[in-house]
Structure formats: structure tokens, C-alpha cells
Amino acid sequence: MTGPAISFESLSLSFGRTEVLRDVSFRIAAGSIHAVVGPNGGGKSSLIRCLLGQVAHRGRVMLDWPGAPGRIAYSPQALQFDAGLPMTVQDFLAALDGARPAFLRPSAESRARIETRLARVGMAGKSQRRMGALSGGERQRVLMAQALDPAPDLLILDEPMAALDEAGAALVEDLLTGLRAAGVTVIWVEHDLDAVRRLADRVTALNRQLLFQGAPRDELTAERVIGLFSHRAAA
Numbered sequence: 001m002t003g004p005a006i007s008f009e010s011l012s013l014s015f016g017r018t019e020v021l022r023d024v025s026f027r028i029a030a031g032s033i034h035a036v037v038g039p040n041g042g043g044k045s046s047l048i049r050c051l052l053g054q055v056a057h058r059g060r061v062m063l064d065w066p067g068a069p070g071r072i073a074y075s076p077q078a079l080q081f082d083a084g085l086p087m088t089v090q091d092f093l094a095a096l097d098g099a100r101p102a103f104l105r106p107s108a109e110s111r112a113r114i115e116t117r118l119a120r121v122g123m124a125g126k127s128q129r130r131m132g133a134l135s136g137g138e139r140q141r142v143l144m145a146q147a148l149d150p151a152p153d154l155l156i157l158d159e160p161m162a163a164l165d166e167a168g169a170a171l172v173e174d175l176l177t178g179l180r181a182a183g184v185t186v187i188w189v190e191h192d193l194d195a196v197r198r199l200a201d202r203v204t205a206l207n208r209q210l211l212f213q214g215a216p217r218d219e220l221t222a223e224r225v226i227g228l229f230s231h232r233a234a235a
């Protein structure tokens with residue numbers, strides 16, 4: 001076991017007058033794959049931003065590590081950047097390494113490591129492609145590549161399969177299975193409920209407030225699923 005347990009306690013978040021999360025409390029077990037599901041605008045990404053410390057919120061988020069705090073990695077839902085930037089995949093991954101100034105050519109060792117990372121996500125040989133020229137799925141794979149190396153102890157995935165084709169989704173499923181075996185804690189925002197049923201240990205459903213949580217096979221019944229996605233986000 002390398003990953004932490006995570007407790008959200010009475011988490012509330014508002015943007016101006018809009019209440020995005022209301023009194024949300026739940027716990028994620030150490031070393032588990034924990035899915036967060038819910039309708040668009042239901043507050044899933046906002047919950048992640050609270051966990052990452054990116055937004056001021058009420059309530060508490062606590063990480064309970066089994067030993068010394070480990071590495072936290074994050075693969076965001078999307079990457080915002082100017083598509084015209086002359087930035088290659090290699091430039092992007094090297095800049096995130098942060099070991100040397102971004103304008104210097106990465107060392108041979110760093111370039112080899114980037115190639116290995118890319119191969120792991122099915123992007124072998126694409127390090128010289130321009131980031132702005134990648135498809136949505138390829139961009140998603142690059143985001144996964146940066147999250148997986150160095151090996152994380154806590155991995156936060158915000159809709160990793162959203163832009164992926166079937167092969168890409170299968171790759172993410174394989175990666176998740178490997179992460180579980182390694183004892184990594186994974187918090188996984190996902191719309192594909194079949195994938196959640198197959199892979200997640202626990203699921204939490206959010207629509208601004210906590211709707212239900214438990215084992216996916218018990219909780220994601222047909223009725224619940226219809227109820228979950230037939231409404232817009234709560235006002």
C-alpha cells in the first residue's frame with residue numbers, strides 16, 4: 001500500500017452566489033480506486049480542485065498517508081493552451097520535469113525517459129509532434145503519460161477516457177488495474193458507468209450534494225443511473 005486514505009468533511013464551495021458543493025462528506029479508502037460520478041455541472045471537477053487546494057472552500061480535506069507523504073499526480077479533464085504555440089510533446093513533458101530551464105534541449109536521459117512514457121500510453125514515436133496538432137485523444141494520452149511517471153501514490157484522474165477511442169479506453173482500464181495492484185489510491189471522475197462498474201472499488205455520486213455511495217454493482221442500478229443523468233445539475 002502506497003496511497004493515502006482521503007476524507008472529505010462537510011465540504012462546501014460557492015462561486016459568487018452559486019453553490020457548487022453543499023456539505024459533502026465521504027471517505028476514500030487507501031489503495032482503492034474510487035469513482036466520482038454525476039451529471040454535468042454536478043461539482044465533480046470542483047471537488048478535485050478542493051482536493052488540490054486550488055479553490056478556497058469550507059470544510060476539510062484530509063490525506064492520511066500510510067507512511068511519509070508520497071507523490072500526488074493529476075491528469076486534468078482538458079488542457080487549455082494556445083494551439084499555435086510551437087511546443088512539441090517533448091517540450092511539454094520536459095517542462096513538467098522541471099529539472100532544467102524549459103528553453104534548454106532536454107538531456108539524452110530525459111529524452112529517453114519521455115519516449116518510454118509515451119510508449120506506455122500508446123504514443124511511441126510522437127514526441128516531436130506539436131501539442132496543438134494532437135487530437136483530443138492523443139492529448140489525453142500525453143496528460144496520462146505525465147501523471148504516471150514518476151510513479152504516483154495518489155492519482156487524480158478527471159475523465160481520462162472522455163476523448164479516447166476504444167483502444168485508448170482499454171489502455172486506461174489496464175493502467176487502472178495495474179495501479180490497484182500497486183496499492184495506489186486513485187480518485188477517478190468518470191461518465192462511463194460501465195467502466196466504473198468493472199473497475200472501481202467504490203463510487204460516490206454527486207450533484208452539488210452527495211447523492212449516494214457504495215460498491216458500484218450495488219449502487220449503480222438502472223433506476224439510479226436514469227435518475228442521475230436525467231436532471232440538470234441542482235440549482
Ligand SMILES: Nc1ncnc2c1ncn2[C@@H]1O[C@H](COP(=O)(O)OP(=O)(O)OP(=O)(O)O)[C@@H](O)[C@H]1O
Binds near residue numbers: 038040042043047233
Ligand atoms: N471558476 C468558476 N467560477 C464560476 N463558476 C464555476 C467555476 N468553476 C465551476 N463553476 C460552476 O460550478 C458548477 C460545477 O462545475 P464542475 O466543473 O465542478 O462540474 P462537473 O461535475 O465536473 O461537470 P462536468 O461533468 O461537465 O465536467 C458548474 O455550474 C460550473 O459552471
